[in-house]
Amino acid sequence: MAVIGVDDRDGIPVVSVAGEIDMTCDEPIRAALTAQFDRRPAGLVLDLTDVGFFGSTGVRLVVEATTWARDQGVAFALASTRRAVLRTLDIALPDGVVDLHPTVPDAIRALRTAGVPVAH
Known part of the structure; x- marks a missing residue:
């Protein structure tokens, strides 16, 4: 089971998932991501720092x-x-397909460096 949260970090939505990502919980995660993409943010971070199981559904x-x-x-x-x-x-995707960072602040910093503006 996954616990999903959404936080706004100065205009960058962060969708956080904790627990397991499997086919029993993919729809709520997909819905959270879709809702954020529908807002058309300049940037978005998917936080998987608290995910213990991550398979093909993830x-x-x-x-x-x-x-x-x-x-x-x-x-x-x-x-x-x-x-x-x-x-x-690493097994499923070629290098460079995903912009991967160790922490949410690192991911946000990378998006800012890439030109995502700070919301005021």
């Missing part, structure tokens, strides 16, 4: 989010240092 969600971001012109970054997440992404 990879599919990351690929979908990456595609939505590209199609909508939204800067997108992922935050995690969890072995379950990193190993699965």
Whole structure:
């Protein structure tokens, strides 16, 4: 089971997921991401720093989010240092497909460096 939260960091929404990402919880995560993309933010971070299980469903969600971001012109970054997440992404995706950072502040800093403005 996953716990999903959304936080705004000066105009950059951060969708945080904790727990397990599997096919029993993909719809609420997808809905949270879709709701944020529908707002058309300049940037978005998916925080997976508290995910303990991450399989093919998680990879599919990351690929979908990456595609939505590209199609909508939204800067997108992922935050995690969890072995379950990193190993699965490393096996499933070619290098460079996902903008991956160890922490949410690192991901936000990367988006700011890429030109995402600070909301006032």
